[in-house]
Amino acid sequence: MDNWDEVRTAFQVAKMGTVSGAADVLGVHHATVIRHIDALENRLGVKLFQRHPRGYTATEAGEDLCRVAQATDEQFSQLAGRVKGQGDKVSGELVVTSLNSLAPLMSPTLAAFQERYPDITVRYLTGERLFRLEYGEAHVALRVGSAPEQPDNVVQELTQQKVAMYASRDYVDQHGKPQGPEDYPKHRFVAHDQENSRAPFFKWLAANVPREKVTFRATDNRAMELAILADAGIGFLPQNSASKNDALVQLAPPLDDWSIPMWLVTHVDLHRTVKVQAFLKFVKEQAKGWALA
Amino acid sequence: MDNWDEVRTAFQVAKMGTVSGAADVLGVHHATVIRHIDALENRLGVKLFQRHPRGYTATEAGEDLCRVAQATDEQFSQLAGRVKGQGDKVSGELVVTSLNSLAPLMSPTLAAFQERYPDITVRYLTGERLFRLEYGEAHVALRVGSAPEQPDNVVQELTQQKVAMYASRDYVDQHGKPQGPEDYPKHRFVAHDQENSRAPFFKWLAANVPREKVTFRATDNRAMELAILADAGIGFLPQNSASKNDALVQLAPPLDDWSIPMWLVTHVDLHRTVKVQAFLKFVKEQAKGWALA
DNA sequence: CATGATACGTGGATTTACGCACAGATAATT
DNA sequence: AATTATCTGTGCGTAAATCCACGTATCATG
Numbered sequence: 001m002d003n004w005d006e007v008r009t010a011f012q013v014a015k016m017g018t019v020s021g022a023a024d025v026l027g028v029h030h031a032t033v034i035r036h037i038d039a040l041e042n043r044l045g046v047k048l049f050q051r052h053p054r055g056y057t058a059t060e061a062g063e064d065l066c067r068v069a070q071a072t073d074e075q076f077s078q079l080a081g082r083v084k085g086q087g088d089k090v091s092g093e094l095v096v097t098s099l100n101s102l103a104p105l106m107s108p109t110l111a112a113f114q115e116r117y118p119d120i121t122v123r124y125l126t127g128e129r130l131f132r133l134e135y136g137e138a139h140v141a142l143r144v145g146s147a148p149e150q151p152d153n154v155v156q157e158l159t160q161q162k163v164a165m166y167a168s169r170d171y172v173d174q175h176g177k178p179q180g181p182e183d184y185p186k187h188r189f190v191a192h193d194q195e196n197s198r199a200p201f202f203k204w205l206a207a208n209v210p211r212e213k214v215t216f217r218a219t220d221n222r223a224m225e226l227a228i229l230a231d232a233g234i235g236f237l238p239q240n241s242a243s244k245n246d247a248l249v250q251l252a253p254p255l256d257d258w259s260i261p262m263w264l265v266t267h268v269d270l271h272r273t274v275k276v277q278a279f280l281k282f283v284k285e286q287a288k289g290w291a292l293a
Numbered sequence: 294m295d296n297w298d299e300v301r302t303a304f305q306v307a308k309m310g311t312v313s314g315a316a317d318v319l320g321v322h323h324a325t326v327i328r329h330i331d332a333l334e335n336r337l338g339v340k341l342f343q344r345h346p347r348g349y350t351a352t353e354a355g356e357d358l359c360r361v362a363q364a365t366d367e368q369f370s371q372l373a374g375r376v377k378g379q380g381d382k383v384s385g386e387l388v389v390t391s392l393n394s395l396a397p398l399m400s401p402t403l404a405a406f407q408e409r410y411p412d413i414t415v416r417y418l419t420g421e422r423l424f425r426l427e428y429g430e431a432h433v434a435l436r437v438g439s440a441p442e443q444p445d446n447v448v449q450e451l452t453q454q455k456v457a458m459y460a461s462r463d464y465v466d467q468h469g470k471p472q473g474p475e476d477y478p479k480h481r482f483v484a485h486d487q488e489n490s491r492a493p494f495f496k497w498l499a500a501n502v503p504r505e506k507v508t509f510r511a512t513d514n515r516a517m518e519l520a521i522l523a524d525a526g527i528g529f530l531p532q533n534s535a536s537k538n539d540a541l542v543q544l545a546p547p548l549d550d551w552s553i554p555m556w557l558v559t560h561v562d563l564h565r566t567v568k569v570q571a572f573l574k575f576v577k578e579q580a581k582g583w584a585l586a
Numbered sequence: 587c588a589t590g591a592t593a594c595g596t597g598g599a600t601t602t603a604c605g606c607a608c609a610g611a612t613a614a615t616t
Numbered sequence: 617a618a619t620t621a622t623c624t625g626t627g628c629g630t631a632a633a634t635c636c637a638c639g640t641a642t643c644a645t646g
Contacts (some may be wrong), residue, residue, distance in 0.1 A: 007297065021623095050429050084337055136351070323595095444611085
């Protein structure tokens with residue numbers, strides 16, 4: 001049973017009782033309606049209508065088809081209503097993904113967003129692997145670092161995450177604060193395991209600190225933070241989270257070169273939807289508070 | 294939500310995951326599939342799929358559509374199965390119509406037909422008005438008299454109903470049997486109220502019997518039969534039913550000129566169906582017994 | 587790293603399907 | 617009884633949908 005349009009045509013004829021009336025409703029010529037009926041009957045091998053000069057009347061098969069098509073028509077109408085309205089209201093699921101290191105920032109934001117739009121169910125997917133927008137795994141992704149340049153993705157800069165140099169209070173008590181670049185060789189540093197990291201402050205580190213003084217390397221940001229807290233050495237941490245921790249001492253103010261840009265990424269097909277737009281606006285508003293924190 | 298074919302296309306894309314795959318299944322070019330999706334999305338104002346170089350993945354709206362279309366597809370498949378098979382088996386309703394004067398012949402035949410095909414539900418519509426085949430009021434009509442010549446109707450001659458001249462036994466006792474045409478003016482006759490009746494034996498009557506000797510006229514065949522039984526005069530009755538009645542005496546053998554042809558009439562759209570064919574064949578078989586009765 | 591396979595996307599040629607107009611027929615109306 | 621209105625059915629020309637071919641991008645594989 002291919003060619004669903006012919007079923008629709010037959011349905012309208014059964015409802016109207018005449019080919020001409022159905023043609024008017026469908027907005028096509030009555031010859032087209034006749035052709036559809038003929039084609040459908042030939043394919044099914046059954047007469048659907050009895051033809052007489054005053055119109056068409058459905059046979060048993062035609063009435064059967066009419067019932068099925070009636071249900072289909074209602075189903076499709078409901079579907080159209082759902083789908084059309086869907087884009088206009090903020091409800092359903094909102095799937096957000098990011099690296100799990102951003103959870104401290106995102107979790108409160110998402111909670112507030114859900115409170116603002118109670119019809120929303122938030123799903124926050126975090127992981128080391130990047131959830132891919134183009135396969136529909138998420139509506140919005142929060143990315144850090146260099147600007148993503150995937151095609152079909154809409155990228156907006158969210159805010160600059162300011163990064164500063166920190167060490168634990170105990171470390172400072174033992175080794176003192178470096179007063180300038182000349183002091184760096186006397187200290188130990190914590191950095192990412194990947195030496196040629198793309199992060200700007202690690203590039204700075206490679207340029208300004210001897211390799212052998214980087215005595216602790218880890219692949220995970222959280223592990224690096226814990227290492228710093230465990231007096232492993234001096235490292236770079238986002239200012240907004242580190243400033244809340246009394247066990248940490250800021251050794252140098254954040255430099256612009258060290259800042260990590262943050263990006264809001266959406267798939268182009270979803271970017272224009274009201275739901276996603278509402279979330280993007282909300283996140284940008286919240287991000288103003290992040291810098292102050 | 295017009296254009297059901299586009300829904301079908303979108304459904305196939307959602308199932309396959311790729312435009313090309315859907316195009317193969319649908320037997321169309323993949324460009325056509327893309328155009329259908331685009332048109333549907335534009336009409337709904339919602340993106341149904343997220344496009345990426347490895348295929349299409351459905352958005353929430355797309356998945357919603359997919360579910361509805363899935364149900365539709367199943368409904369249509371079942372419908373096609375029902376409708377296609379419907380023509381091949383003798384079941385459901387069989388609607389037969391005739392003038393109610395033929396009920397004595399038809400009722401036993403219909404009962405036997407129902408016994409032969411237990412899946413059949415017989416509906417026997419009788420009345421003075423002609424139920425019209427072209428509006429689907431009945432599958433088969435049994436007509437008597439001159440050959441029906443309606444277009445779109447398939448007419449088959451069933452049998453000749455032999456008509457003979459009868460009177461009641463009491464009438465014969467009182468007035469005797471007419472031995473030939475010369476005796477007719479001495480007798481009373483029963484005939485149809487419509488003087489210029491189309492029935493051949495009434496034409497014969499008008500030609501061979503003085504008008505004033507037709508002393509009882511009725512519009513209903515059954516009333517005429519009752520009048521004859523009530524000694525009203527001589528009249529024409531079908532041989533098969535009158536011969537069973539001991540109160541009637543046959544005054545003249547049936548002439549070929551008097552025979553009323555009987556016709557089986559079906560609408561051309563239904564004539565070829567197995568159900569109707571089975572019934573037509575069955576009636577013809579039964580009709581062989583009618584002459585003998 | 588290069589290559590083959592797969593899939594999407596688009597402009598131009600082609601076929602299919604549609605609209606148009608007229609004929610045939612019936613039912614309602616005057 | 618004649619007429620008008622309505623509906624079906626069909627041949628023909630045109631417009632729209634389709635097919636085709638090419639280009640581009642991505643992923644898998646040796």
